[in-house]
Amino acid sequence: RGGGAARPAAAPAADAKPVDPVVKSIGRLQKRFPNAFPKNPAPKLPLKVGIFEDLVVHAKDLSLSEAELRDAIKTWCRGSRYWKSLVEGAARVDLTGAEAGKVTAQEAAGAQRLQAHRAAKSAKAAAASADSQKDTPAANSASAAAPVHEAPQEASLEASPPGAQTEEQAARADAPSDDKVAAQSANVSATTPTDPEA
Template sequence: MGFEQLAALKDQLAKQAEEKRMAKRAQHAKPAQNAKPAKQAEAPKQGGASKQAETSKQARPGRAAPTSARHAQAQKAPAQKSKPVDPVVLSIGKLQKRFPKAFPKNPAPKVPLKVGIFKDLLEHSEELGLDEAALRDAIKVWCWGSRYWACVAENAMRVDLNGQDAGQVLPAEAARARGLQAKRQKARSAAQSGAAHQAATVQQGSDAQQDAVVPQEDNAAEQNNAGAQGDAGAQDNVAEQNNAAQEAHVAQQDVVTQQGNASQKDSAAQQDNAA
């Protein structure tokens, strides 16, 4: 084989090797190209899922529930019970608002009202929204109290609903107002003294109980002392009895000793006589 043939064979082998390499590269490149669109297809799915999750989170009733539940509870919760207002107080408030010169608000002093002012008020009952009974109760409460009695002084000017002069307070009317005020003051003083007397009675009762406890303690102490003295006396009697018994025993021993000595002497004498 010549050099030309060898060169041609090498070229063929080299071309085949390159074709194989190119085929391998093409095989590796195809899965990568096929995988890219798959990833790109998954991306929108994931994006869509995330968007759906966000929309579902926003649309979840769980987060909006607390505010709606609180609102519902606030609507269902009963209003705090307020103290009922006396209807007479409401009626007087209407009179003060409509006729401020005849019914001044505290702390302004009251003024003596016109005799027969109740008839004038009846003419405004519809305007005030008060019936005859409500107006009567309002006037009765307004004119009954130290604040009104203090203004009913002798020769003081009475006023109508507009605050215009409408006569003077007569001496008898002033005296009656003073009597009512004195009676109320006396009732208050009696109530205060009664409360003080009750407190003093309770205090005396507690003091009496304490005083009763002290004699009981003294009696108990005396009884204990008497018992102790009795025990001492009994002990002394026992000691005396023991001493008496001891003395009797000693005396008996002396008698026995004397008898023994006497018998010994008699036996000795008998022996001497026998000898």
């Protein structure tokens, strides 16, 4: 009694992959500015144009470089959850969550284009997947007809397996010509590299 062998500490999985640095940066923004960067399932809010400059002031407190902040904002402003918030006339928010402008008709139309592009690409991928599974003898009809679901960015921020493709990575491939819409939303240049490893 009482003299049992001590349990060894659980070792991390050997195949565990590191968390994407952008996910860590967004987590810091969510913790520090929850009214501007709400966690899923709360809907995202349109951010103030120029919010990047507001964040740069807090870079030291957040322990983030300007490049890390830029990548975090670009990632946050891409994806269906953010694009759905860009409705004409919707209030934009500053870091405290206070109103700081309105979404214009042009910005709302750009967000709708991005959503339509993503939906078309997902439908095309689902059709290609279904076609390739028809050719495989072991494929069953239920899995062949299953649509390809895009993983929400928020899940990657809060519960995705390490190494999973983020919505931002998918967005890079999806809409390179529409990067300006996402970048303009946060007043971030669309010409800077968005790959954290670049």
